[in-house]
Amino acid sequence: MSNVFEFVAESRGQSGKNAARRVRRTGSVPAVIYGGHAEPQMLVLSHNEVIKHLAHEAVYSHVLDIKVDGKTEKAILKGVQRHPAKFQILHMDFLRVNMSELVKVHVPLHFINEQASVGGKKGGIVTHGMIDVEVSCLPTDLPDYIEVDLSGLDVGESVHLSDIKLPARVEIVALAQGSEHDHPVASMMASKASKDDAAA
Template structure:
């Protein structure tokens, strides 16, 4: 059973006006697609979904929709939000078929930052990616993926290929053959001024006398 379960109703009254009316009534319109079935227009309780989406796991868990008494496992594919109000405008769900691999977005959790040599030396951790798209069976879908940066030093980075993945999980970005991109996930920026000091030290060279103006070059006075 899913950790997130919602009641949903099939809606036949479509269009912008109908959606606005639903929102005024405390509902949020949604669409369900995938699984070799026709898309299905739905409505859900706005408050129930809005509370649930505050939990990070909402976005990477398999959810359950009770649609007119029938349960359907789904994942969230997209959420449209109001530009400035804490309000959901529309939801996109994708059907889950047990035993059939799927793509889903999973958050990254960075661990051991304070223990890394870069942070201990005054560096700053820069998160370049906060989530990744994975390909796996529904039963293998992780809630999150940990990225351990305990050994990350200043000037170093970790890439997608450095992530330790759970069993049965692949990164979509690394499964595209020659078009795959091993993107940077996190980098350690040196403390401010450190790079300038290093460059200054490297540029320092011992002074070289060219012989001009030394005692040997002076014209001796005639006796």
């Protein structure tokens, strides 16, 4: 975790939809930080700063510094509500973390060697069943992303959750629930062109 993301916030005393609307009218983002061993706290963040942070993929799988009225807390981003039509962040949820306790976070998947794969060289097309995966680990072990190597994938084959090589001390939450949750992450399908070649 080389990057450090700091969200500078101010506390807001009021909660509810009307209070949130007032915050948005000032060009700010209403938010809440909860969990840990403290009461939920309503926050106000700068919309421009939020947009800058959210442009980085890693912010969704990082332990963040939330600086509220001069005091810094560790947290992860648990939810972002966006306007359906406008380029606007409507609300954010942060979950406090204890650096010695396990956290569950969705981490992006990065697929590599698609074109160089066995099936890719035959003209196959990769379809992705997932773009991220929920993992469980200590905050200090939280990866920015997880690589999925497709080099050995042939046409008609799939890569499942259990096939992913994980960083040390990181577990996939779904796999802990049983083998029936070992879902496909990516599959190699024959393209129309490759089918036509085979028929010829």
